[in-house]
Amino acid sequence: MALPTDQDTGRFPWREGNHYRLLVDGEQFFPAMLQAIHRARHTILLDIYLFESGTVAARFIDAFLGAASRGVEVYLLLDDFGAHGLNQGDRRRLRHPAIHLAFYNPLHYGRLRRNLFRDHRKLLLVDGQRAFTGGAGITDEFDTQARPQQGWHDVMLAIEGPVVGDWQTLFTQSWNLWGSPPLALGETPRPPAGGEPGRVTLNAPSRMEIKRSLINRIRSAEQRVWIATAYFFPSWKIRRVLSQAVHRGVDVRLLLPGPHTDHPAVRHAGRRFYARLLQNGVHIYEYQPRFLHAKMLLCDDWLSIGSSNIDRWNLRWNLEANQEVLGGESIGQTVTLFHHDFVQSHEISHDFWRERPWYRRLQEWFWGAVDLWLERRTRHQGDHDQGDHGG
DSSP, X not given: OOOOTTTTSSSSOOEEEEEEEEEESHHHHHHHHHHHHHTOSSEXXXXXXXXXXXXXXXXXXXXXXXXXXXXXXXXXXXXXXXXXXXXXXXXXXXXXXXXEEEEESOOOTTOHHHHTOEEOOOEEEETTTEEEEESOOBSGGGOTTTOTTTSOBOEEEEEESTHHHHHHHHHHHXXXXXXXXXXXXXXXXXXXXXXXXXXXXXXXXXXXXHHHHHHHHHHHOSSEEEEEOSXXXXXXXXXXXXXXXXXXXXXXXXXXXXXXXXXXXXXXXXXXXXXXXXXXXXXXEEEOSSOBOOOEEEETTEEEEESOOEEHHHHHHEEEEEEEEESSHHHHHHHHHHHHHHHTEEEEOHHHHHTOOHHHHHHHHHHHHHHHHHHHHHHTSOOOOGXXXXX
């Protein structure tokens, strides 16, 4: 398959010969990640936003300790805010000569603006050969085996191939800004022949590759634009290109959280965008069974999965990273998952939305006003030095 023509617009190029596997919910991705850790021989690298004490964290800490006892070097880069729920007992368990623990952007009282910059990436790398990325954290919220009715609905992508080297480069650069000892890793082994093209894309306050790539793909889509996101705060440009795609005859669908969410205020504020999108022919589905936490962007046969929501707050303040895929089995797997989730969702019709009760409108107005106030408060607070924050 020929590489896309936009290969020079990002930090990392498109690379051929990759293999991907879509892992749905904790019952699939946690066992696969733990199995990779148990088989590790040289290095384990983890860059994660949410890491909270509980059953899932205990399993991962046990696996890290087991790997360290075999001589594997373990590097854990945790976001300081996202790891707030990691208790002191678990932090003490991670004190091992072969386990290196660092925290991204430690919180400081009196430094509100600096505290807003978070590392929202989700990445596990093993021996420079396997990578996992997606939307999940190391927390019991994603344990769908123990909590089949309450566990958050999310996906991770298992990756092998040349793009793993780019993920390793990304981790190394962040680690060397925030952790010690310095990390220097060699080239990743060459994968088997075949596979699909892929590219790692980033978002940081001064680098908007994920957003730019999505907009370009929506503009060129001919058949479908299907987006799943846990938090929906789209920029005006994204809203415009979605509506323009509908007018070209593209099937545009948004899969968003329904009544189950960890941030109801964010959901109410995001729903204020529904009316215009529905009027322009965008289909909106709200997932009903559990909290939809997945981040999947599908435009024709292009797929992007990773940490990034369609949320201008995240895109402004957070470090994000996605894996882009072009063609192959993972596209079919993602289409199947979308269809499955659409069936379990409530489609919001234009008539239904116009007839919603007054108190729903009030919630949208109030939380929308709060969002706009925060937007104004943070917009002009100086430039962000990307190097200081591990971008």
